[in-house]
Amino acid sequence: MVSSHSPAPCWIPSQQHLDARAEQGKGHLLFLWSTQLREAAKTFCAQPDEERPLIPLIDAQTMLSDTIRRCHERFIIHISKHSDAYSKSCDYTEFIKTVQAIAGNALQSSDYASACGNLRLCIHEVHALLLSSENDDGSEPLLTIMDDLAMRVRCYMENVAEFADSPTAGKALNTIAQAANDKDMRQYEPLNSMLLISSALAFAQYDDKRMWAYDVIDNAITRNLEYSFNEESEESDEDDEDEDNEDTSEVDDETDFISDESLHVLQLFTLMNAYDLYVLSDDDAGREQLLSEYSESMALTLMNAANMIHEGHLRSAYMLAQGFLLSSRDMEDVDIDARHNGLLPDLLPHGWHTIMECCAEGLNDVGLLANVYRYYILSCNDRSDTHYVSKLRNLLRIYGGLSADEWHDVADGLARDYARNIIDRIKYQPEMTTKGGTQRHSGWRNPAYEKLIVDERLSDAALTYCVMVDYLLAIPFFGLGERSSISA
Known part of the structure; x- marks a missing residue:
C-alpha cells in the first residue's frame, strides 16, 4: 500500500543553487559565465580623465627582465656567502610587485589591443619563472599571482567585449588566446589556460563580435577534443624512425605531449566553454550537436541533467543520470568523478546519485527515492551516510x-x-x-x-x-x- 502523503522534498537547496546560477546567467543555466564577471570588470575602469597612459610593451619587457635579473643576482650572492645556500628560497617579492604594476596599468586601459599584449607578457613571464623554480619551496607566491592574474584578465575581457570596436576586440582576444594556448600553459597550468579561453564567452552576446568567440572555442575543440595526442605521438615516433635526418627543431604545438591529467582538465573546460557559448549565442542547434557528438562525456551529460532539473524535466534528468551510471564500468568511480567535476562544486556529495535523489524527491516518487537510499546504505564506508537508514x-x-x-x-x-x-x-x-x-x-x-x-x-x-x-x-x-x- 502507498500512502496518500508525499515525501517532503529536501532537494530545494539544489534547485535554489541552480536557480541562482541561472539568474547570474541572465536566465540561462551557465557554468563559466555570469554577470559577476562583468561587475568585477567594471571596477577596473578608470574615469575618462583619470586613465593612466599604457606602459609601452618594450618598457614592460625591460622592467620585467631587469627585475628577474636582480632577483637571480641576489640569490647568487646568497649562495656565494652562505653554506646553507640551497635551503633559502628565491625572493620573488620585487618581481611580483612589478607584474602587479604592469598588469594594473593594463587593466585600467582603454587601449585594449595593446593592453592585452602587456597582459600576455605578464602571464608568460610569471609562467616562465614558475617553470624555472619548479622545485623552489618559495614558488607559492608565483602560483598565487598566476591565479590572480588569469582571473583578472578574464574579467578585463568583459570590458574589451563591451567597449572595443570589433577589429580591436578580435585582436585583443586573439592575443589572450595565444597566451592560453602556449604549450607550457596547457601542460602545467591547464585550469588557468582554460580560464583565459573562457574570455571568449564575453564576446558571445554581441552580434558584431560573436565570430571571434566561435573562432577561439572552435580552435579549443579541435585542439582538445578532436585531436588524439597519444596517436600523434606514436605516429611521430614512427616518422622519426623512418626519417632520422629530418629537421625537427620546429614542432607544431599540437604534437607536444600533454599529460593525461592536464588533458582531462582541458577537455572538461573546453566542453563547458562550448556549452556556454552556444547557450549565450542562443544557438540551440550548436548545443544539440555538441551533446550528440560527445554523448559519452560525463561533463556534458551532467550539464544536460542540471539544465533538465532547472527546467523542471525531473523524470528525464533521472533517466539520464541512471542511464549514464548503468553504462559505466564502475558506478562508484563514476560517482566520484561527478562529485569532483568542477561543474557543480559542493552540490553533488553522492555524484550522479545526488542528481537521482533530487529528481526522485521532486517527483514525490517513493519507489525511486527508496532505491537511491538503499544504494547509499549499501555503498556506505563512513558514518556520514548512516542517517539514510532512518x-x-x-x-x-x-x-x-x-x-x-x-x-x-x-x-x-x-x-x-x-x-x-x-x-x-x-x-x-x-x-x-x-x-x-x-x-x-x-x-x-x-x-x-x-x-x-x-x-x-x-x-x-x-x-x-x-x-x-x-x-x-x-x-x-x-x-x-x-x-x-x-x-x-
Missing part, C-alpha cells in the same frame, strides 16, 4: 505505507543484500581505503549497515557481519551483549 525507514513507513512488521521484513532482506556486499568488499577492496577523499576509511566496514543491525536488533546479521570482517571486538559496540552471550 530516512529509508521513515520514507517507507510514513509515505510508503509499510507497517512496523513489514518494515522489519524489508530490513531483514536488506541485511542479506548488504552481507553479500561485504563479501564482495573483502574480495575486491583493500581493508583500508582513501577512495574519493583524503581520509582513510575501512574498506570492509559499513557503518550504515551497522546502524541497521542495531536499530532493528538483527542479532544473526550482527554475528555474520562481525565474523566476515574479523571484527569481533565490535560486538559490544552493537549493543547486543558480550561475546559469550552472542555465542550462546
Whole structure:
C-alpha cells in the first residue's frame, strides 16, 4: 500500500543553487559565465580623465627582465656567502610587485589591443619563472599571482567585449588566446589556460563580435577534443624512425605531449566553454550537436541533467543520470568523478546519485527515492551516510505505507543484500581505503549497515557481519551483549 502523503522534498537547496546560477546567467543555466564577471570588470575602469597612459610593451619587457635579473643576482650572492645556500628560497617579492604594476596599468586601459599584449607578457613571464623554480619551496607566491592574474584578465575581457570596436576586440582576444594556448600553459597550468579561453564567452552576446568567440572555442575543440595526442605521438615516433635526418627543431604545438591529467582538465573546460557559448549565442542547434557528438562525456551529460532539473524535466534528468551510471564500468568511480567535476562544486556529495535523489524527491516518487537510499546504505564506508537508514525507514513507513512488521521484513532482506556486499568488499577492496577523499576509511566496514543491525536488533546479521570482517571486538559496540552471550 502507498500512502496518500508525499515525501517532503529536501532537494530545494539544489534547485535554489541552480536557480541562482541561472539568474547570474541572465536566465540561462551557465557554468563559466555570469554577470559577476562583468561587475568585477567594471571596477577596473578608470574615469575618462583619470586613465593612466599604457606602459609601452618594450618598457614592460625591460622592467620585467631587469627585475628577474636582480632577483637571480641576489640569490647568487646568497649562495656565494652562505653554506646553507640551497635551503633559502628565491625572493620573488620585487618581481611580483612589478607584474602587479604592469598588469594594473593594463587593466585600467582603454587601449585594449595593446593592453592585452602587456597582459600576455605578464602571464608568460610569471609562467616562465614558475617553470624555472619548479622545485623552489618559495614558488607559492608565483602560483598565487598566476591565479590572480588569469582571473583578472578574464574579467578585463568583459570590458574589451563591451567597449572595443570589433577589429580591436578580435585582436585583443586573439592575443589572450595565444597566451592560453602556449604549450607550457596547457601542460602545467591547464585550469588557468582554460580560464583565459573562457574570455571568449564575453564576446558571445554581441552580434558584431560573436565570430571571434566561435573562432577561439572552435580552435579549443579541435585542439582538445578532436585531436588524439597519444596517436600523434606514436605516429611521430614512427616518422622519426623512418626519417632520422629530418629537421625537427620546429614542432607544431599540437604534437607536444600533454599529460593525461592536464588533458582531462582541458577537455572538461573546453566542453563547458562550448556549452556556454552556444547557450549565450542562443544557438540551440550548436548545443544539440555538441551533446550528440560527445554523448559519452560525463561533463556534458551532467550539464544536460542540471539544465533538465532547472527546467523542471525531473523524470528525464533521472533517466539520464541512471542511464549514464548503468553504462559505466564502475558506478562508484563514476560517482566520484561527478562529485569532483568542477561543474557543480559542493552540490553533488553522492555524484550522479545526488542528481537521482533530487529528481526522485521532486517527483514525490517513493519507489525511486527508496532505491537511491538503499544504494547509499549499501555503498556506505563512513558514518556520514548512516542517517539514510532512518530516512529509508521513515520514507517507507510514513509515505510508503509499510507497517512496523513489514518494515522489519524489508530490513531483514536488506541485511542479506548488504552481507553479500561485504563479501564482495573483502574480495575486491583493500581493508583500508582513501577512495574519493583524503581520509582513510575501512574498506570492509559499513557503518550504515551497522546502524541497521542495531536499530532493528538483527542479532544473526550482527554475528555474520562481525565474523566476515574479523571484527569481533565490535560486538559490544552493537549493543547486543558480550561475546559469550552472542555465542550462546
